Amino acid sequence: AQSVSQHNHHVILSEAASLELGCNYSYGGTVNLFWYVQYPGQHLQLLLKYFSGDPLVKGIKGFEAEFIKSKFSFNLRKPSVQWSDTAEYFCAVNARNAGNNRKLIWGLGTSLAVNP
Amino acid sequence: DTAVSQTPKYLVTQMGNDKSIKCEQNLGHDTMYWYKQDSKKFLKIMFSYNNKELIINETVPNRFSPKSPDKAHLNLHINSLELGDSAVYFCASSPEGARAEAFFGQGTRLTVV
Numbered sequence: 276a277q278s279v280s281q282h283n284h285h286v287i288l289s290e291a292a293s294l295e296l297g298c299n300y301s302y303g304g305t306v307n308l309f310w311y312v313q314y315p316g317q318h319l320q321l322l323l324k325y326f327s328g329d330p331l332v333k334g335i336k337g338f339e340a341e342f343i344k345s346k347f348s349f350n351l352r353k354p355s356v357q358w359s360d361t362a363e364y365f366c367a368v369n370a371r372n373a374g375n376n377r378k379l380i381w382g383l384g385t386s387l388a389v390n391p
Numbered sequence: 392d393t394a395v396s397q398t399p400k401y402l403v404t405q406m407g408n409d410k411s412i413k414c415e416q417n418l419g420h421d422t423m424y425w426y427k428q429d430s431k432k433f434l435k436i437m438f439s440y441n442n443k444e445l446i447i448n449e450t451v452p453n454r455f456s457p458k459s460p461d462k463a464h465l466n467l468h469i470n471s472l473e474l475g476d477s478a479v480y481f482c483a484s485s486p487e488g489a490r491a492e493a494f495f496g497q498g499t500r501l502t503v504v
Contacts, residue, residue, distance in 0.1 A: 307490050313432075318481060318495040326490050363432050369491070378447055379485075379493055381434045 277302045277370045281382035288356055289390050296351040296385050298340075298366035307369040308349040309379070310340055314362045322364075325349065336360070358391045394418050397482050397496040404472055405504055412467045412499045414482030422446075423465035424493065425457060426481040434481075440465050441487075472503045 282297035300306065310322040323334025330342040340351045349366060366382040395416045404410050416423060424447075425437040439447035443459045454470045465482060479498045485491040 309492060318497050319434075319483075319493075320495070321492050324490075324492060365434060367493075377488075378436065378439060381436070384432050384434060386432060 277368070277380050279366055279368050279380050279382040281364075281366055281385050283385050284383065285386045285388075287388045287390065290358055291355050292389075294351070294353040294356045294360070294387070296364055296366075296387070298349045298351065298382055300347050300349070300366075300368045300370075300380070302347075302368060302370040302380075304370060308340075308342060309367040309369070310334065310338070310349070310351050311365045311367060312362050313365065313384075319365065322351070356387075356389050358389045360387060361389045362387060395482055395484055395494050395496040397480075397499050399499060400497060401500050401502075403502045403504060406472055406474060408472050409468070409470045410472060410501070411469070412480055412482075412501070414465050414467070414496055416463055416482075416484040416494070416496075418484055418486075418494060420484035420486045420494070421462060422485045422487065422491070423459065423462070424483040424485075425465065425467050426483060426495075428479045428481060428498070430478070438465075438467075469501075472501075474503050477501055477503045 278301050280299045308325040311319040312322045313319045325332045325342045333339045363384045365384045367379045397414045422441045424439045437451045438457045440459045456468045459465045479500050481498045482496040483493040485493045
């Protein structure tokens, strides 16, 4: 079955620390990959996405992610986090389900808390 | 203009009641979704509609019934509400295609007491 795994459910960092959030997926076909962010009390917003081409994609607010096909991974990174990055981060994969319908498959999310 | 709008934003109700949450998108998207986010922030898809047709129906109690009067609207009706239904419910929409990202509404925080 298709699935998306986010390795850490809770991450606590100090400001200026570097961030890497892991995301692995299990799906053998062509994938399209997304990272979404949910700030406290708000809805999910797209951070960045990968479809094809350069496996290193850059998103908003200094975030980037690297697609490594051989590792089925799409890890999110930021060199220096800020307090305002405190949020939930969700990895998602667009894949076909058993009914041949495309749908977004979500990881369980990683809660990031950045201490000032 | 809000792209995906849900009403109400907050809903507090007693067990056993029936309630509805409305969702409208003005993006011209063909696909709409309902997601449930529990207290641990886990996000779970409930339903997906494409051009008013149900295409994804995850394991959801049949007390939950989506209705799509047209492709811009996807409402969620919940019968006989239970305490465990308390969560934030997000509506989302996306255009056709594998590269389509989802656009989310602001969420409806449902509290069943």
